[in-house]
Amino acid sequence: MTKLAGLKLVERDADGVDLAFRADVLAGLAEPQKAIPARWFYDDAGSQLFEDITQLPEYYPTRAETEILSTRSAEIAALIGEGRAVVEFGSGSSVKTPLLLSAIAPSAYVPLDIAGDFLRASSAALAAKFPGLPVHPVEADFMRRVELPAEVAHLPKLGFFPGSTIGNMIARTATDLLRSMKETLGEGALLLIGMDLVKDEDVLLAAYDDAEGVTARFNLNLLARINRELDGDIPLEAFVHEARWNDPFARIEMHLVAREDVAFTVSGRRFAIAAGESIHTENSHKFTKRSAQLLLAAGGWEPRARWTDEARQFSLVLAESCAPRSAP
Numbered sequence: 001m002t003k004l005a006g007l008k009l010v011e012r013d014a015d016g017v018d019l020a021f022r023a024d025v026l027a028g029l030a031e032p033q034k035a036i037p038a039r040w041f042y043d044d045a046g047s048q049l050f051e052d053i054t055q056l057p058e059y060y061p062t063r064a065e066t067e068i069l070s071t072r073s074a075e076i077a078a079l080i081g082e083g084r085a086v087v088e089f090g091s092g093s094s095v096k097t098p099l100l101l102s103a104i105a106p107s108a109y110v111p112l113d114i115a116g117d118f119l120r121a122s123s124a125a126l127a128a129k130f131p132g133l134p135v136h137p138v139e140a141d142f143m144r145r146v147e148l149p150a151e152v153a154h155l156p157k158l159g160f161f162p163g164s165t166i167g168n169m170i171a172r173t174a175t176d177l178l179r180s181m182k183e184t185l186g187e188g189a190l191l192l193i194g195m196d197l198v199k200d201e202d203v204l205l206a207a208y209d210d211a212e213g214v215t216a217r218f219n220l221n222l223l224a225r226i227n228r229e230l231d232g233d234i235p236l237e238a239f240v241h242e243a244r245w246n247d248p249f250a251r252i253e254m255h256l257v258a259r260e261d262v263a264f265t266v267s268g269r270r271f272a273i274a275a276g277e278s279i280h281t282e283n284s285h286k287f288t289k290r291s292a293q294l295l296l297a298a299g300g301w302e303p304r305a306r307w308t309d310e311a312r313q314f315s316l317v318l319a320e321s322c323a324p325r326s327a328p
Contacts, residue, residue, distance in 0.1 A: 028279075057210075209241070215241065243255075253282065
């Protein structure tokens with residue numbers, strides 16, 4: 001019998017509103033360049049839309065990462081070893097996570113996510129695929145240190161952070177996250193992390209602005225979530241999705257651009273945006289081998305192995321928690 005337990009660590013007010021969500025939205029909308037962190041895309045509707053995005057022909061990262069996990073599983077498993085508790089930062093993919101769990105024979109699986117319903121549904125699906133594997137979903141904001149369930153406290157751990165989600169963050173935030181992951185996982189931990197690669201601009205833009213408009217709906221769903229959860233009255237029809245390549249920072253940016261002058265209210269506060277201005281909703285940084293290694297080192301992780309798909313579009317890196325030191 002598979003054990004399926006869970007914890008809820010998200011702080012909410014008396015009305016059930018995520019306090020961090022409200023704080024980030026109100027602060028971001030007050031900035032000269034309005035911006036909302038990409039992690040707030042993932043309510044239940046946003047999580048499902050992202051799953052739809054991963055099936056699009058333009059969106060190469062999921063296929064490329066799945067190829068790596070499928071074709072290099074023996075090498076990955078040999079380096080990781082058996083018996084580790086897998087701690088996944090974000091609800092498990094229906095494709096990638098089973099590939100990893102099948103390869104390494106883990107002692108437990110702990111998915112962390114802020115989208116509670118989606119987390120519980122994906123955890124139940126994984127539990128059904130792996131009878132006998134203890135599954136401990138934790139509803140939490142993994143951008144800071146998370147106290148893991150007592151059942152896995154004594155086990156060696158493997159962090160799993162696929163999809164190049166690390167690329168959604170600016171360097172400072174990404175470094176902070178890698179350090180908090182190290183604290184969450186503890187001494188001797190390993191981290192298997194997806195990191196997307198720099199490539200042709202046209203390929204990148206198509207991946208974030210697909211012909212079917214699924215990514216546009218995903219982006220606009222953030223405004224719908226704000227309206228629903230934060231008592232907002234943002235007119236969704238007044239905004240349009242736009243993807244941009246920012247070469248100096250090696251990143252795709254997603255924006256919601258105002259078609260016209262717009263005024264709206266969120267949580268009782270009034271905001272305005274002029275036609276042509278935007279709300280910056282996502283960065284997706286792309287890496288070279290060197291920039292990936294530098295970021296991991298800054299976060300306290302030492303790369304041990306690196307794999308790419310056959311087309312060299314995406315990389316998967318296995319890194320080990322390293323002891324603090326004053327010099328290389």
